[in-house]
Amino acid sequence: xxxxSAPAAEPDPLLRLLLDGEPRTRNQLxxxxxLARSTVTGRLEVLLAQEYVAPYEAxxxxxxxxxxxxxxxxxxxxxxxADVGATHLTVALTDLSGLIIDSVTTPHNIAExxxxxxxxxxxxxxxxxxxxxxxxxxxGLPGPVEHLTGRPNHPPIMPGWDSYDVVGRLSREFAxxxxxxxxxxxxxxxEHTGRYAEVEHLLFVKVATGIGAGVISGGRxxxxxxxxxxxxxxxxxxxxxxxxxxxxxGCLEAIASAAAIAxxxxxxxxxxxTSQDVVELIRAGNPIATQAVxxxxxxxxxxxxxxxxxxxxxxxxxxxxxxxxxxSLLAGIREAIYARSLPLATTALQVVASGTGRDAPLRGAAAxxxxxxxxL
Amino acid sequence: xxxxSAPAAEPDPLLRLLLDGEPRTRNQLxxxxxLARSTVTGRLEVLLAQEYVAPYEAxxxxxxxxxxxxxxxxxxxxxxxADVGATHLTVALTDLSGLIIDSVTTPHNIAExxxxxxxxxxxxxxxxxxxxxxxxxxxGLPGPVEHLTGRPNHPPIMPGWDSYDVVGRLSREFAxxxxxxxxxxxxxxxEHTGRYAEVEHLLFVKVATGIGAGVISGGRxxxxxxxxxxxxxxxxxxxxxxxxxxxxxGCLEAIASAAAIAxxxxxxxxxxxTSQDVVELIRAGNPIATQAVxxxxxxxxxxxxxxxxxxxxxxxxxxxxxxxxxxSLLAGIREAIYARSLPLATTALQVVASGTGRDAPLRGAAAxxxxxxxxL
Numbered sequence: 001x002x003x004x005s006a007p008a009a010e011p012d013p014l015l016r017l018l019l020d021g022e023p024r025t026r027n028q029l030x031x032x033x034x035l036a037r038s039t040v041t042g043r044l045e046v047l048l049a050q051e052y053v054a055p056y057e058a059x060x061x062x063x064x065x066x067x068x069x070x071x072x073x074x075x076x077x078x079x080x081x082a083d084v085g086a087t088h089l090t091v092a093l094t095d096l097s098g099l100i101i102d103s104v105t106t107p108h109n110i111a112e113x114x115x116x117x118x119x120x121x122x123x124x125x126x127x128x129x130x131x132x133x134x135x136x137x138x139x140g141l142p143g144p145v146e147h148l149t150g151r152p153n154h155p156p157i158m159p160g161w162d163s164y165d166v167v168g169r170l171s172r173e174f175a176x177x178x179x180x181x182x183x184x185x186x187x188x189x190x191e192h193t194g195r196y197a198e199v200e201h202l203l204f205v206k207v208a209t210g211i212g213a214g215v216i217s218g219g220r221x222x223x224x225x226x227x228x229x230x231x232x233x234x235x236x237x238x239x240x241x242x243x244x245x246x247x248x249x250g251c252l253e254a255i256a257s258a259a260a261i262a263x264x265x266x267x268x269x270x271x272x273x274t275s276q277d278v279v280e281l282i283r284a285g286n287p288i289a290t291q292a293v294x295x296x297x298x299x300x301x302x303x304x305x306x307x308x309x310x311x312x313x314x315x316x317x318x319x320x321x322x323x324x325x326x327x328s329l330l331a332g333i334r335e336a337i338y339a340r341s342l343p344l345a346t347t348a349l350q351v352v353a354s355g356t357g358r359d360a361p362l363r364g365a366a367a368x369x370x371x372x373x374x375x376l
Numbered sequence: 377x378x379x380x381s382a383p384a385a386e387p388d389p390l391l392r393l394l395l396d397g398e399p400r401t402r403n404q405l406x407x408x409x410x411l412a413r414s415t416v417t418g419r420l421e422v423l424l425a426q427e428y429v430a431p432y433e434a435x436x437x438x439x440x441x442x443x444x445x446x447x448x449x450x451x452x453x454x455x456x457x458a459d460v461g462a463t464h465l466t467v468a469l470t471d472l473s474g475l476i477i478d479s480v481t482t483p484h485n486i487a488e489x490x491x492x493x494x495x496x497x498x499x500x501x502x503x504x505x506x507x508x509x510x511x512x513x514x515x516g517l518p519g520p521v522e523h524l525t526g527r528p529n530h531p532p533i534m535p536g537w538d539s540y541d542v543v544g545r546l547s548r549e550f551a552x553x554x555x556x557x558x559x560x561x562x563x564x565x566x567e568h569t570g571r572y573a574e575v576e577h578l579l580f581v582k583v584a585t586g587i588g589a590g591v592i593s594g595g596r597x598x599x600x601x602x603x604x605x606x607x608x609x610x611x612x613x614x615x616x617x618x619x620x621x622x623x624x625x626g627c628l629e630a631i632a633s634a635a636a637i638a639x640x641x642x643x644x645x646x647x648x649x650t651s652q653d654v655v656e657l658i659r660a661g662n663p664i665a666t667q668a669v670x671x672x673x674x675x676x677x678x679x680x681x682x683x684x685x686x687x688x689x690x691x692x693x694x695x696x697x698x699x700x701x702x703x704s705l706l707a708g709i710r711e712a713i714y715a716r717s718l719p720l721a722t723t724a725l726q727v728v729a730s731g732t733g734r735d736a737p738l739r740g741a742a743a744x745x746x747x748x749x750x751x752l
Contacts, residue, residue, distance in 0.1 A: 036415075036418055038414055038415075038418075039412075039414075039415050039418070042412055042414075042415075144720055146720070153720050154719070154720070200601065201598075201600055201601050201605075213686070215686065215687070217593040217594065217598050218593065218594065218596060218598065220594060222577075222593050222594065222687065223688070224577055224687055224688025224689065224721070225576065225577050225688050225689060225690035225721075225724060225725075226688055226720050226721065226723055226724070227688070228685075228688040228718065228720040228721040229577075229686065229687050229688040230686065231685045231686070231688075231718060231721065232682075232685060232686055234685055234718055235681075235682040235685050235686070236614050236678065236681070236682070236716060237614075238612050238613075238614040238615065238626070239614065239615065246718060248716065250614070302612065303682070305611075305612070306608075306611040306612070306679070306682050307686055309607045309608060309610055309611050310589070310591065310605065310606065310607070310608055310611070310683055310686065310687075311591070311598065311600055311605050311686075312599070312600020312601050312602055312603070312604040312605040312607075313600065313601060314601035340612060340624065342604065342607060342610055342622060343530070344520055344522070344529050344530070344602050344604040345600070345601075345602065345604040345607065347602055348601060348602070349601075
């Protein structure tokens, strides 16, 4: 089964209500949804047969037989969630609430190509799978993915992956739908379903070797027409003309990514090859590195100010390896956003560091499958 | 009743289906929605009682009694739609499909303040209203509107309107909900529900005295946390430092709006006070004006390229008075968007001139009320 823009099922109003984990009686479900008793009974039968909903046995009793209560059953299905990074591969088994049951992480090299990497992903998956029913598989890749087909689209750091049929390959291994997206979209989804489920409009920004964003609009991931939304690394940073690997000049990524900062620090005689090196220089209190990251934050903030004017989000979450460098990055970003945005759009704007960390893409992959399977 | 972010009703799957105007039998409705016969019967009863759905009498008969068919009844309610411009006021009576039944346009001056303008709007509305049941009133204003309250928020060309309770004032005049939004959002909604109902991700850009945008994401208007989304006129245009009326420098509006172009043409000795003057100079073949508008198009296109990277829309519609200046504006916009955007995001991107023209805000105001009342 392929990536699809429409969910597999129509959203069920009872299920949507019960997803909060609260047990409810038939009468409560009727009151809260406005549905007739016959409709509630019919739908409950279906959800009980699917095991998405289970009877709830109250611990206490007030004497006499209490009315039956029902609640969401996150153990009804399992989800395989995979985070395919440039240098590591993590595969996790989760339940339908995104709770990680078991996981395995191995070092690997994405440049070994899709056959090798996906064979390893499949081997991990088979080892993790128990007797549970599999709802589906969600995969995050470190490059652009065409949403409709789930195929990578000219991914710069993934030689051999361009247009590869990831969905087809993994569908031969696992039951249920296989859904593929880029890791930044999944980090946005993981952050949103985790800490910010109530937030309608959120922007997640990954600052690492590259720079990218995930857009939550109206509580849903906004992927855009081809799945290319959030590609803010190639927005022009005002006043810059540096050559970018994409062939254009002045792209944000060519100026403010960890790779760009590391190059600048090397030119200043500092030992900085990776984003981790940059983080360590800052943790060691190196003033040149600290200044460079703060300035990168300002450049990113200038571009984000444009995003704030366009989308008026209430939360911007900054993640990615460079966000571990302490407050310098965030301070620079905030400075530029508040300098450039109109008052109404920043009235209640929070700019915060990511709290989910390394698990964010896995949580997002699980949430993508959950939303698809439950028709959310 | 006030502006609210949640619609008044839960969306009804039968009604959503029937909105395309096709008559359908009970069995067809069961097949297409997957709902049980009892549910379809129950819901049809409600919709028939509300008159949103009416029995459909086929013209031809094949002998015997044909099965009953049902279809959406756009005459079930009427909608008051108002377009409050800077110098004109239009009030229209529409049906639930947005069809304009009757309308009246009068010159006015928005600076006379909300009491005067809304009294005139109300007088027009009462004259237009017949015996039909009013679903609600939709109002477009030429400035920022805080979505939750429907109150104008520091609108630059509307002295006396800041924080005025438009909803409260008009609720004293008319039955049903009163919904208020800025005119650019309503133009985006009008364009989307009119020509591009099938398009998931669309950007509408108004280029007139000011510059603003309306964002359609996932088929719905994206208003943002405070209703301030789409404010692209104050995004910084790379390489510019002109002072903007907002107090910042280098804003797109300070460089590429009709007001900015007119000022530049006056400095070159040409008679250009309004956007209409600019349009007329171009229609008369003036090369300085043509060149100025094309260059403004490039500046707008550079900012829109950033919007394309962030949102990956499939259609960008250019409207507003300056879009009537012929191909120069569109050519400049296209040139800059294609020069700055990554290939995947522009694979299937259309950049087109608005086709709905002056009726767009009215259509949008009617659509806003329709969506709210029908729970869409």
